[in-house]
Amino acid sequence: MMATQAKSFTSGKVLSDLADEDERIVVLTADLGYSNRTIEFAERHPDRFFNLGIAEHNMVTAAAGLATIGFVPYVATFASFLGLLCCEQIRTDLAYPNLPVRMIAHHAGISLGYYGTSHHATEDIGIMRSIANVKIVCPVDTVSLEQALRQTVSVEGPVYFRVGRGRDPDVYQSSDEWKFGKISRLKEGKDALIIANGHMVPEACEAAKVLQSTGIDVAVVDLHTIEPLDKRGLRELLSRVNTVFVAEEHNTRSGVASTVADTIVDERLSNIRLVRIGFPSDEYSIIGAPYYLYKHYGLDSDGIVKVVTRELKK
Amino acid sequence: MNMQKMDYDHLIERARFIRTETIRLIQVAKSGHYTSVFSAAEILSTLYYHEMRVNSDPKWQDRDRLVLSKGHVAVGVYPILADLGYFPKSWLDTYAQIGSALGDHPDMRKVPGIDFSSGSLGHGLSIGVGMALGLKLKKSPARVFVLLGDAEMNEGQIWEAAQAAAHYKLGNLIGIIDRNSMGLDGMTEEVMGIEPLEDKWRSFGWRTTTCDGHAIPELVKAFEEFRKHPDGPQMLIANTIKGKGLKFMEESRVWHLGYLHGSDAENAIRELSKE
Numbered sequence: 001m002m003a004t005q006a007k008s009f010t011s012g013k014v015l016s017d018l019a020d021e022d023e024r025i026v027v028l029t030a031d032l033g034y035s036n037r038t039i040e041f042a043e044r045h046p047d048r049f050f051n052l053g054i055a056e057h058n059m060v061t062a063a064a065g066l067a068t069i070g071f072v073p074y075v076a077t078f079a080s081f082l083g084l085l086c087c088e089q090i091r092t093d094l095a096y097p098n099l100p101v102r103m104i105a106h107h108a109g110i111s112l113g114y115y116g117t118s119h120h121a122t123e124d125i126g127i128m129r130s131i132a133n134v135k136i137v138c139p140v141d142t143v144s145l146e147q148a149l150r151q152t153v154s155v156e157g158p159v160y161f162r163v164g165r166g167r168d169p170d171v172y173q174s175s176d177e178w179k180f181g182k183i184s185r186l187k188e189g190k191d192a193l194i195i196a197n198g199h200m201v202p203e204a205c206e207a208a209k210v211l212q213s214t215g216i217d218v219a220v221v222d223l224h225t226i227e228p229l230d231k232r233g234l235r236e237l238l239s240r241v242n243t244v245f246v247a248e249e250h251n252t253r254s255g256v257a258s259t260v261a262d263t264i265v266d267e268r269l270s271n272i273r274l275v276r277i278g279f280p281s282d283e284y285s286i287i288g289a290p291y292y293l294y295k296h297y298g299l300d301s302d303g304i305v306k307v308v309t310r311e312l313k314k
Numbered sequence: 315m316n317m318q319k320m321d322y323d324h325l326i327e328r329a330r331f332i333r334t335e336t337i338r339l340i341q342v343a344k345s346g347h348y349t350s351v352f353s354a355a356e357i358l359s360t361l362y363y364h365e366m367r368v369n370s371d372p373k374w375q376d377r378d379r380l381v382l383s384k385g386h387v388a389v390g391v392y393p394i395l396a397d398l399g400y401f402p403k404s405w406l407d408t409y410a411q412i413g414s415a416l417g418d419h420p421d422m423r424k425v426p427g428i429d430f431s432s433g434s435l436g437h438g439l440s441i442g443v444g445m446a447l448g449l450k451l452k453k454s455p456a457r458v459f460v461l462l463g464d465a466e467m468n469e470g471q472i473w474e475a476a477q478a479a480a481h482y483k484l485g486n487l488i489g490i491i492d493r494n495s496m497g498l499d500g501m502t503e504e505v506m507g508i509e510p511l512e513d514k515w516r517s518f519g520w521r522t523t524t525c526d527g528h529a530i531p532e533l534v535k536a537f538e539e540f541r542k543h544p545d546g547p548q549m550l551i552a553n554t555i556k557g558k559g560l561k562f563m564e565e566s567r568v569w570h571l572g573y574l575h576g577s578d579a580e581n582a583i584r585e586l587s588k589e
Contacts, residue, residue, distance in 0.1 A: 026451070050447060050482070058440045058474035065444020068422075068430060069452065070375075073444075088434065093441070097422055097431050 006166025008142045011104055012040030014149045015074055019045050022153065024072040028063055030056045036076045036106050056081045060089040060101070067099040072153065078112070079105035079162060083124030087131075094158040095133040102152070102159045108138075109199060109249030110279065110297070111165040113290040122279045125226060126254025128160045135159040136226035137180065138198045143172035144224065151180040162198065164249070165290065169202045171222065181225045183233040189219035192243040192312060197223050197256045200247035200277070200299065207304035216312060218245075226259055234260065235267050243312065245275045247304055253281035275311050277304060321364070325530045328394075329359040333559045334583045335393035335406070341579050343389075343410035346418070349557035349569045351390030353494035353527070354461065357552055358387070360533040361459060361490075362394050370399035372426040376456045379429040379445050383438020384463035384492060385419040392416050392425070400427035436469025438462060439489060443475045446487040446547075457486045465497030467508040473518070476547075480519030485544035488537075489520070492527065494556035498570045511551055520549045527552025559586055 012027075019025040019041070026048045033039040033051055042049035052059040056077055063073040075082070082105040083090075094101045105124060112119040128136050135155060139148040145163060152159050171186070172178050186201075187208050196204035201222045208220045221237060223230075223246075238244060238260075246257035257276040264272055279285070279297055286296065294300045298307065332355045340346030362368070366378040382388060389409065396403045401415075408414040415424035419433030430441045442460040449456050466472065479487050491511070499505050508514075515522040521543055525532040533552070540548050556570075557563030560582055563572075574582055 026448075047451065052474075052478050053481075055474035055478065057471045058443065058478055061437050061440035061471070062444035062447065062475070062478065065430070065441040065446075066448040067444075068441075069445055069448030071448050071451075089437070092431075092434050093437060 006037070008140075008145055008163070008168065009037040009106070009166040010142050010145060011074070011076065011149060012037040014146045016041045016044040018150065018153060019048060022072070024070060026050065026066060026071045026073050028052055028059050028073060028075045030054055030059050030077045030081065032077050036104065038076050056085050057089050060086045060103075061093045063101045064093040064097070064099050067101050072100050072102070074102045074104060076104035076106065078119060079108035079121035079124050080119050083121055083127055083160065087127055090128075090134065090158065091131045095131050098133050098157040100155070100157060102161065104161045104163065106163045107165050108162045109164065110285050110293050110299075111199070111249070111290050113293055114287045116287065117284045120285055122249075122251045123254060124162065125248075125250050125256060126258070129226060129254070129259065133157045134227065136162065138162045138224045138226070139178075140164070140168050140198055140201045140222065140224070141170045141172060143170070143175060144178045147175050147178040148180065148224075164199045168199055171201050171205065178224070181228050181230055183230045183237065184222040184224065185219075186222060187218070187220040189217040190241070191217045192245060192308065193219045193221070193237055193241045194245045194247060194304065194308070195221055195223045195256065195260060197248040197250070199249040200304070203299070203301045204247050204304055206301035207308065210301065210305050211308055214309070216308065218308065223256055223260075226256065229259065229263070231263060231267075234263050235269070238264065238269055238272055242271060243273045243275065245277055245304070245308055245311070247277040249299055250278050251281045252276040252278040275307065277307055322530050325356070325359045325363055328363050329355040329530070330586055331397075332358055332390045332393060333586050336390045337574060337579050337582050339389050339392065339406060339409040340573065342407065345571060345573050346389055347386045347571060348574070349563050350384065350463070350494070351387050352558045352560070352563065353554035353556045354384075354387050354492045355390065355559070356528050356530055356533060357461065357490055357492060358390060358394060360530060360537065362398065364534060365537045366459065367456070368398070372400060376454050378456050379458045381430050381438045381441045381445070381458065381460045382420055382428075382432050383460050384435070384466055385432030387461065388416075388418065388420040391420065395425070395427035398427070401425065435463065435466045436471040439472050439475035439479070442487050442489070443478050443482075443484065446479070446484040447482060449486055450484070457488060460487070460489045462489055462491045464491055464493045464495065464508060464511070465502050465505070467491070467511065468506045476515070476518040476520065479547035483545060484547045487547045488540055489547070489549045491549065491551045492554055493551050494554045496556045496565070496567065496570070500567050515549045515551070520547050522549045522551065524551045524553060527554035528558055
């Protein structure tokens with residue numbers, strides 16, 4: 001019986017390819033090599049792979065030590081145990097000295113389903129946004145993950161890659177559709193704008209098709225790079241519509257919607273209404289497999305269609 | 315090969331230099347960790363002026379590294395770095411002043427000679443593990459020394475690093491615990507006991523020795539022994555006296571953080587210079 005292979009967990013392969021050319025790259029994990037597929041890196045570059053066991057604080061700080069010797073370390077574990085558990089290490093050991101440690105925070109959001117809140121991360125974009133020097137990227141599929149990794153190898157300072165469970169449908173076909181730091185425009189539309197992130201990107205694309213059939217013409221973009229934010233692109237997109245929906249697998253109080261809200265206020269954009277679609281900000285998840293949780297919390301195409309239809313009627 | 319007595323005298327004199335300079339720098343700041351530096355003065359002297367392979371080039375790839383896991387010892391390290399030529403002596407006069415490179419905790423981005431920024435207790439040994447792994451991968455002869463506090467042993471991350479160092483057989487990693495028996499709130503054994511310390515490190519797979527942390531010949535000999543065992547991480551528990559050097563500071567809880575006003579500072583420097 002074959003275990004299901006998470007389709008877009010190709011970081012092991014991509015990093016191995018990059019490491020063939022770049023001797024600075026090393027990879028670390030915290031006993032999750034078989035989950036995040038970094039064991040594929042271990043097979044191809046055994047001397048540059050370090051499993052540090054279930055000791056995430058040590059892993060992140062040791063990566064900082066490796067960076068001072070001239071290496072470019074990639075650390076990989078669940079988003080809850082990277083963005084939340086290692087917040088201080090990220091800020092004090094990576095961001096403050098501005099070291100080039102890359103973090104692959106996988107199974108973000110509620111994608112670990114009935115494992116429950118201890119394994120969920122619906123606050124991590126908010127936390128990483130609070131920390132100066134941390135770049136934040138949310139690649140959704142195989143193509144975007146490869147591009148995100150390739151395009152940021154030599155970026156200064158720490159990078160936080162927020163990825164799901166590797167089962168999201170493909171969004172991008174070719175590498176030139178995804179650029180680090182640039183909003184990806186997926187569909188034009190004049191009635192409203194949906195800014196989607198991560199898991200919600202393919203869901204928003206699907207929702208747009210359904211909405212189109214009911215006569216609602218929405219634009220869809222992927223705001224994958226939260227930091228550095230494509231302020232110019234965002235401002236231009238926001239100036240074209242009266243209503244913007246932000247759809248994310250993150251709480252609605254501190255993530256992508258908040259980022260957009262900051263821009264609306266800072267750029268003094270008037271006549272624009274912001275509607276937040278995300279995990280509720282004042283509660284923790286009920287039990288359920290991811291598919292059912294997404295349905296329950298409206299974090300799928302049906303949920304987006306419902307909210308957009310309702311809000312545009314007002 | 316035995317060290318000449320003359321060399322011991324030089325190291326003893328440098329330890330005195332560290333103490334008097336610490337008093338001089340804290341004069342400017344008006345508050346500081348005298349006693350945490352005083353307990354480590356002989357350790358720092360032995361490391362910088364005898365054991366470590368360093369020169370004034372902070373970027374030398376194969377230099378020995380020193381991680382100040384007890385980062386608040388920095389005020390005693392800056393004078394050494396200036397003396398060794400890492401930066402101008404005039405910087406010392408700016409200690410803790412607005413815009414200075416020199417603060418209570420060391421900043422690797424601002425101070426040449428500091429191998430890692432520290433201050434948050436418990437991180438330093440993990441930094442050491444990362445550096446040691448990296449140096450081993452690069453086949454560098456450089457070694458990594460980590461100066462730890464004893465109250466710092468309460469931090470869980472220390473023990474994560476301890477496991478990793480033993481598992482990866484990091485023979486290029488050496489820890490030194492400044493066992494001065496006190497934290498801020500009092501004796502370590504009263505606040506949050508760490509004994510049996512030697513047993514703990516040994517059981518975590520570290521080759522562990524204890525010595526008198528104020529006896530330079532013992533420190534020199536301990537490091538000499540360490541060089542003979544490159545097969546795994548090693549820990550030196552240096553028994554010290556917090557505030558060593560000034561009678562009224564020695565083993566006084568209230569002097570973890572303090573200030574020597576005006577003539578008190580002059581008297582203190584005079585007392586230190588008498589030895």
